[in-house]
Amino acid sequence: ETAVFQTPNYHVTQVGNEVSFNCKQTLGHDTMYWYKQDSKKLLKIMFSYNNKQLIVNETVPRRFSPQSSDKAHLNLRIKSVEPEDSAVYLCASSIPGQGDTQYFGPGTRLLVL
Amino acid sequence: GQQVQQSPASLVLQEGENAELQCNFSTSLNSMQWFYQRPGGSLVSLFYNPSGTKHSGRLTSTTVIKERRSSLHISSSQTTDSGTYLCALVPGYQNFYFGKGTSLTVIP
Numbered sequence: 001e002t003a004v005f006q007t008p009n010y011h012v013t014q015v016g017n018e019v020s021f022n023c024k025q026t027l028g029h030d031t032m033y034w035y036k037q038d039s040k041k042l043l044k045i046m047f048s049y050n051n052k053q054l055i056v057n058e059t060v061p062r063r064f065s066p067q068s069s070d071k072a073h074l075n076l077r078i079k080s081v082e083p084e085d086s087a088v089y090l091c092a093s094s095i096p097g098q099g100d101t102q103y104f105g106p107g108t109r110l111l112v113l
Numbered sequence: 114g115q116q117v118q119q120s121p122a123s124l125v126l127q128e129g130e131n132a133e134l135q136c137n138f139s140t141s142l143n144s145m146q147w148f149y150q151r152p153g154g155s156l157v158s159l160f161y162n163p164s165g166t167k168h169s170g171r172l173t174s175t176t177v178i179k180e181r182r183s184s185l186h187i188s189s190s191q192t193t194d195s196g197t198y199l200c201a202l203v204p205g206y207q208n209f210y211f212g213k214g215t216s217l218t219v220i221p
């Protein structure tokens with residue numbers, strides 16, 4: 001049963017463009033995350049957002065920024081994409097305290113030409 | 114260095130055979146989670162298992178904290194089990210270290 005929704009599924013764009021990916025969870029969770037999965041399938045956390053508190057992985061380039069309107073939504077904006085941004089971006093949510101078990105969306109695959 | 118080591122990197126099984134996937138971690142453990150990723154698809158959480166043994170259908174996860182390892186056993190494999198199995202170590206809040214995964218192929 002899908003409870004974390006991501007759009008779009010795929011996005012192809014050119015270097016320098018701005019892109020925005022959407023994520024919505026219907027689980028009532030308090031914390032949401034964005035991960036980047038590279039071509040070697042390594043998952044790296046980019047951001048987590050909990051009760052308006054944003055925690056950023058310091059290795060994430062500044063052109064990436066999360067945007068949240070409420071606790072059910074956490075979007076990801078990339079201001080000026082680079083070729084190395086090509087990857088799958090995964091959104092997840094969890095309830096802190098319940099073992100940090102996370103529920104993932106289907107992912108958005110980005111290809112930067 | 115790599116926090117989480119998974120083995121084997123890839124595995125090919127005949128349908129019906131069992132599989133044993135290993136995850137070793139180099140740092141202290143707060144929680145451990147196993148995921149399954151469908152080919153080209155989404156990530157599914159299989160087990161949250163910081164210690165001990167847990168069962169779910171044909172899957173069994175065993176984590177031994179003192180030995181800093183966790184295993185995932187798949188019994189009577191099916192072609193639909195094909196995909197990538199990832200383990201993730203959570204040593205503290207907001208830090209998630211994923212292994213490179215084990216790519217499993219089950220042939221009929």
